[in-house]
């Protein structure tokens with residue numbers, strides 16, 4: 001199973017100013033590269049919209065994905081609206097009380113897709129996580145927009161971290177094995193090992209942030225994607241810049 005993850009597209013409405021970055025051009029360039037990579041699934045892990053969510057942004061994204069015939073799944077980020085995203089991307093069958101979380105199984109891999117759009121989660125989603133992890137056999141991976149531990153990205157850790165760290169750690173800590181967690185949101189390429197979690201932060205399709213700065217500072221404008229290969233007994237992953 002070969003998955004490609006992209007994140008934090010931050011696509012604006014037509015003619016919306018996006019800090020002089022050609023976000024729509026970036027997305028096209030990315031899709032072209034991804035198509036060449038011969039993948040089974042593309043996962044878009046949130047922040048599809050630049051600032052505020054709009055149906056026409058999601059619809060434009062859907063048209064491009066269909067054009068390239070790329071099979072995809074998406075989860076929302078803090079600049080998305082779960083219901084609007086799900087409806088526009090034809091994923092509304094996966095909505096649960098307005099949240100877009102679900103489970104997929106591939107061979108001996110169980111994969112949870114979580115909805116952290118508002119920086120926290122409903123109790124129902126926490127129950128879903130605990131139940132799914134308790135029942136999982138084989139190996140587990142998780143896609144979630146927000147990193148689930150502090151990552152040494154000072155500006156993001158201090159201002160825009162997931163708001164219920166203790167609650168999510170509690171849910172994850174009940175799992176006996178290692179959780180491979182794939183996220184975005186922080187606009188960096190980083191790996192955090194914390195408790196039973198390997199947290200892989202994937203760079204953005206927009207701009208990368210200087211992890212050492214306490215205020216917002218662009219590090220660079222190269223865009224990247226993550227490749228995730230699920231083998232029977234291991235996971236192979238790396239970031240590629242395009």
Ligand SMILES: [Fe+2]
Pocket residue numbers: 008046047077078079145184185186
């Ligand atoms: Fe975000």
